[in-house]
Amino acid sequence: MRKITEIIKRIRPIDPRILKETQRRLDSLTKPKGSLGRLEELAKTVVAITGRENPILDRKVIFTTVGDHGVARQGVSAFPQEVTLQMVYNFLQGGAAINVLARGVGVKVLVIDMGVAHEIKCSSGLINKKVAFGTQDMTKGSAMSRKQAFQSIGGGIEIFEKEVATSGVDIAGTGDMGIANTTSSSAIVACITGCGVQDVTGRGTGIDDERLKRKIEVIEKALKINQPDPHDPLDILSKVGGFEIGGLVGCILAAAAHRVPIVIDGFISAASALIAYELCPPLKDYLIAAHRSQEKGHQIALNHLGKIPLLDLNMRLGEGTGVVLGMKLVELGVKILNEMATFEEARVSREEANPLQGN
Amino acid sequence: MRKITEIIKRIRPIDPRILKETQRRLDSLTKPKGSLGRLEELAKTVVAITGRENPILDRKVIFTTVGDHGVARQGVSAFPQEVTLQMVYNFLQGGAAINVLARGVGVKVLVIDMGVAHEIKCSSGLINKKVAFGTQDMTKGSAMSRKQAFQSIGGGIEIFEKEVATSGVDIAGTGDMGIANTTSSSAIVACITGCGVQDVTGRGTGIDDERLKRKIEVIEKALKINQPDPHDPLDILSKVGGFEIGGLVGCILAAAAHRVPIVIDGFISAASALIAYELCPPLKDYLIAAHRSQEKGHQIALNHLGKIPLLDLNMRLGEGTGVVLGMKLVELGVKILNEMATFEEARVSREEANPLQGN
Numbered sequence: 259m260r261k262i263t264e265i266i267k268r269i270r271p272i273d274p275r276i277l278k279e280t281q282r283r284l285d286s287l288t289k290p291k292g293s294l295g296r297l298e299e300l301a302k303t304v305v306a307i308t309g310r311e312n313p314i315l316d317r318k319v320i321f322t323t324v325g326d327h328g329v330a331r332q333g334v335s336a337f338p339q340e341v342t343l344q345m346v347y348n349f350l351q352g353g354a355a356i357n358v359l360a361r362g363v364g365v366k367v368l369v370i371d372m373g374v375a376h377e378i379k380c381s382s383g384l385i386n387k388k389v390a391f392g393t394q395d396m397t398k399g400s401a402m403s404r405k406q407a408f409q410s411i412g413g414g415i416e417i418f419e420k421e422v423a424t425s426g427v428d429i430a431g432t433g434d435m436g437i438a439n440t441t442s443s444s445a446i447v448a449c450i451t452g453c454g455v456q457d458v459t460g461r462g463t464g465i466d467d468e469r470l471k472r473k474i475e476v477i478e479k480a481l482k483i484n485q486p487d488p489h490d491p492l493d494i495l496s497k498v499g500g501f502e503i504g505g506l507v508g509c510i511l512a513a514a515a516h517r518v519p520i521v522i523d524g525f526i527s528a529a530s531a532l533i534a535y536e537l538c539p540p541l542k543d544y545l546i547a548a549h550r551s552q553e554k555g556h557q558i559a560l561n562h563l564g565k566i567p568l569l570d571l572n573m574r575l576g577e578g579t580g581v582v583l584g585m586k587l588v589e590l591g592v593k594i595l596n597e598m599a600t601f602e603e604a605r606v607s608r609e610e611a612n613p614l615q616g617n
Numbered sequence: 618m619r620k621i622t623e624i625i626k627r628i629r630p631i632d633p634r635i636l637k638e639t640q641r642r643l644d645s646l647t648k649p650k651g652s653l654g655r656l657e658e659l660a661k662t663v664v665a666i667t668g669r670e671n672p673i674l675d676r677k678v679i680f681t682t683v684g685d686h687g688v689a690r691q692g693v694s695a696f697p698q699e700v701t702l703q704m705v706y707n708f709l710q711g712g713a714a715i716n717v718l719a720r721g722v723g724v725k726v727l728v729i730d731m732g733v734a735h736e737i738k739c740s741s742g743l744i745n746k747k748v749a750f751g752t753q754d755m756t757k758g759s760a761m762s763r764k765q766a767f768q769s770i771g772g773g774i775e776i777f778e779k780e781v782a783t784s785g786v787d788i789a790g791t792g793d794m795g796i797a798n799t800t801s802s803s804a805i806v807a808c809i810t811g812c813g814v815q816d817v818t819g820r821g822t823g824i825d826d827e828r829l830k831r832k833i834e835v836i837e838k839a840l841k842i843n844q845p846d847p848h849d850p851l852d853i854l855s856k857v858g859g860f861e862i863g864g865l866v867g868c869i870l871a872a873a874a875h876r877v878p879i880v881i882d883g884f885i886s887a888a889s890a891l892i893a894y895e896l897c898p899p900l901k902d903y904l905i906a907a908h909r910s911q912e913k914g915h916q917i918a919l920n921h922l923g924k925i926p927l928l929d930l931n932m933r934l935g936e937g938t939g940v941v942l943g944m945k946l947v948e949l950g951v952k953i954l955n956e957m958a959t960f961e962e963a964r965v966s967r968e969e970a971n972p973l974q975g976n
Contacts, residue, residue: 288707289714290695290822294938295911295931336649336968344965348647353958355648362952363945463649464968552654569928571946572654579653586722586945587930593721599712606703609695609823 261412262508262537268515271540272306280305280595287598288606296568300546300591304429307519307544312596315428315589318365319421320578321509322349322356322433323414325373325502326392328401329480330438334473336463339392342437343376349435349577350383356433356577363586366425367433367578370417372410373501387413389501393442396480400497401442407496407504414508422516430513430520431548431585432506432527433578440553443529445477445498447555449488450532451562455481458555460525460574491536499533506530507537514541521588523581524551524574528559535563548584549573620771621867621896627874630899631665639664639954646957647965655927659905659950663788666878666903671955674787674948677724678780679937680868681708681715681792682773684732684861685751687760688839689797693832695822698751701796702735708794708936709742715792715936722945725784726792726937729776731769732860746772748860752801755839759856760801766855766863773867781875789872789879790907790944791865791886792937799912802888804836804857806914808847809891810921814840817914819884819933850895858892865889866896873900880947882940883910883933887918894922907943908932 280302285291292298304313324346330339348354349369352361360367370385371378375392378384389409393401402410421427440462447458455477461470477498484497495504507530513520514534522531522545535542547565550557552574560567568584601608639661644650651657663672683705689698707713708728711720719726729744730737734751737743748768752760761769780786799821806817814836820829836857843856854863866889872879873893881890881904894901906924909916911933919926927943960967 287714288704288712289934293822293932293934294714295933297930297932338966338969341966344963345647348958348963348965351958351963353647353956353963355646355653355953355957358952358956359949361956362949463652568930571656571927573652573656574654575648575652583946583949587942590718590721590942593717594714597712597717597720598714599707599710604703604707604710604712606707607697607700610697 259408261415262408265415265511265515266538269538269541272543276306277302284595286600288601288604294594297587297591297594300588301595303546304519304588304592308517313592315592317426317428318585319427320360320365320367320431320433320581321370321417322367322435322578323370323372323502323505324435325500326375326436327438327442327500328393328395329397329441329476331395332397332476333469334441334476335437336465337437339375339437342435343374345435346371346374346378346384354577355575355579359579359582363582365582365585368417368421370505372413372505385417387417387505389413393500396484396498397476400484401499402496404492404496407492407499410501410504411508414505415512418509418512427518429585429588430509430518431578431581432509432520432522432530433581434502434506434526434576436500436502439500439502439526441473441477442498442500442503443526444555445480446494446529447532447559448481449486449494450536451558452488453558458558460554491533495533503530507534510534511538511541514544519546519588520544521546521548521581521584523548523578524576525553525556526576528556531563532559546584546588549580551580618767620774621767624774624870624874625897628897628900631902635665636661643954645959647960647963653953656946656950656953659947660954662905663878663947663951667876672951674951676785676787677944678786679719679724679726679790679792679940680729680776681726681794681937682729682731682861682864683794684859685734685795686797686801686859687752687754688756688800688835690754691756691835692828693800693835694796695824696796698734698796701794702733704794705730705733705737705743713936714934714938718938718941722941724941724944727776727780729864731772731864744776746776746864748772752859755843755857756835759843760858761855763851763855766851766858769860769863770867773864774871777868777871786877788944788947789868789877790937790940791868791879791881791889792940793861793865793885793935795859795861798859798861798885800832800836801857801859801862802885803914804839805853805888806891806918807840808845808853809895810917811847812917817917819913850892854892862889866893869893870897870900873903878905878947879903880905880907880940880943882907882937883935884912884915885935887915890922891918905943905947908939910939
């Protein structure tokens with residue numbers, strides 16, 4: 259707990275004056291004012307977050323946390339639970355979507371076992387922060403103990419800080435893998451936003467109507483049995499959360515504390531960001547929403563965070579796949595600020611006053 | 618004219634069976650079916666366009682055509698006409714937005730003088746296809762002769778084919794520069810779509826209400842005086858078009874004829890694509906809309922082409938800036954198809970039948 263409190267203490271809101279100053283610099287570049295839209299916004303945000311006039315985003319890192327969920331036994335997913343483990347091997351061998359996209363954009367992917375339900379044999383390249391062999395079934399009680407919730411967040415903080423210390427992180431992103439984790443995320447989003455379960459529960463990996471109905475019932479049951487306190491994000495995490503979600507909460511908090519912009523992925527990442535935000539509202543300034551997922555509750559979670567996603571490509575895979583695309587946009591926005599010529603340098607004439615107005 | 622007719626003859630619609638076959642291949646990869654949304658769509662489209670099972674998009678080229686407009690004298694832009702020339706020098710020195718973004722994604726930018734109103738001195742790196750020193754003022758008659766319209770399209774075809782022959786083009790994009798060219802593009806879009814001038818005319822580089830009113834009047838006057846035939850795209854191009862627009866029409870036609878996917882940028886590119894489409898409807902299959910520009914008529918032009926843009930980032934700069942971002946998404950979509958592991962290769966279990974249904 260001390261580690262979490264210390265990290266939170268270090269998180270400060272960004273200075274709006276830096277946003278204004280940076281817009282002035284953007285307006286001196288050879289383009290009509292504001293004509294690069296959200297790319298300009300991204301450049302300003304990164305300058306304000308990092309406190310660097312010309313940030314370089316070479317070291318791009320996605321933290322993909324993995325964990326299993328006891329509630330998977332309730333038949334809420336289209337895939338069997340062993341897929342979590344199988345996908346870890348796929349990540350380590352470089353064959354998953356996140357690996358392909360990350361290679362294409364020059365992003366490093368850290369795969370972190372926060373709580374896979376199996377012993378992992380060939381663990382070369384895997385970071386081990388296993389809290390337990392999967393959570394408990396939340397329809398029968400708490401998914402994890404409060405101590406385990408702290409441990410999962412602490413694990414995320416440790417991984418982030420170790421990466422900062424050893425290799426450096428210029429921009430971070432969140433990713434996840436865990437069969438049944440949209441079920442857990444829907445429960446979290448319902449708790450924090452106060453929306454009805456049916457409004458924040460979607461088809462995850464692609465379940466049919468019947469299973470969707472079942473999934474909603476399962477979540478309602480879990481909330482009824484556990485009665486998580488909507489004003490205590492750690493209570494929510496422990497009662498209906500997941501270890502990989504706790505890990506992401508830690509990464510997000512640590513990123514903000516280290517003044518590193520953090521790009522959030524889809525629904526599971528948004529649920530994690532909601533918990534982090536409830537723990538420390540100023541960290542909102544450090545979040546960049548990569549994309550709007552097709553998962554039903556994602557938009558509701560983004561609204562609660564006050565974030566407009568950069569992309570809307572009908573994606574719903576997780577792993578950090580949306581983050582990779584979003585990170586590239588952030589990088590390009592910053593390059594605009596760093597590399598474009600000013601009107602003076604390029605000897606380009608500025609806008610004229612309207613001659614029709616005679617001034 | 619013969620060159621244009623020959624190119625058009627070579628353009629064939631894509632084979633929908635290839636889209637289906639490629640979706641089957643995408644469904645064998647380790648992810649829930651369809652979960653990469655529009656990235657999967659892009660992969661399928663590129664396979665169908667190129668006829669290659671595993672296309673490689675290394676040689677990414679943007680054709681940024683430049684031209685001046687006689688109608689600039691009517692005070693329709695916030696910038697003076699000499700900015701067209703000044704921006705050419707900026708492009709050649711690598712200081713413009715398109716240069717910065719293209720470097721960040723590994724895209725080659727070809728800058729083509731289709732009709733800048735000045736002699737260009739330091740022309741190292743510039744491709745010269747100048748038709749004339751700017752178009753005529755379309756409020757006083759035809760912007761160009763029909764022969765010049767052919768010449769501008771022919772120039773675009775030649776540049777594209779030369780680039781294919783010398784360096785190769787795996788994916789192409791359109792870009793533009795020319796003070797007053799949103800005025801010309803609005804006139805084209807109004808003609809082809811049949812929409813009212815006020816519905817397709819926006820603020821371009823950022824004009825105020827008074828100048829916007831003036832701009833609409835100028836376009837209405839040009840259409841009234843010239844009476845372009847809505848069923849004759851070459852008549853529209855010659856009467857209210859621009860040389861850089863003609864150049865892009867040529868590039869688009871040539872790309873489709875060479876089975877190269879062509880990513881279109883904002884409003885000026887869309888106006889060019891509309892002319893190309895009216896000349897040869899099957900080429901629509903080869904177009905990928907990079908983004909939705911803030912320029913008012915862009916959405917109307919995209920609707921006419923039946924295209925949903927990949928990005929919506931409030932951009933309105935032109936030059937090909939939206940294309941760079943879109944091209945990266947296309948490249949990543951294709952990499953998914955080429956590089957991801959299948960369920961079999963990665964030994965990942967597939968979706969289960971719904972156990973609740975007992976099958």
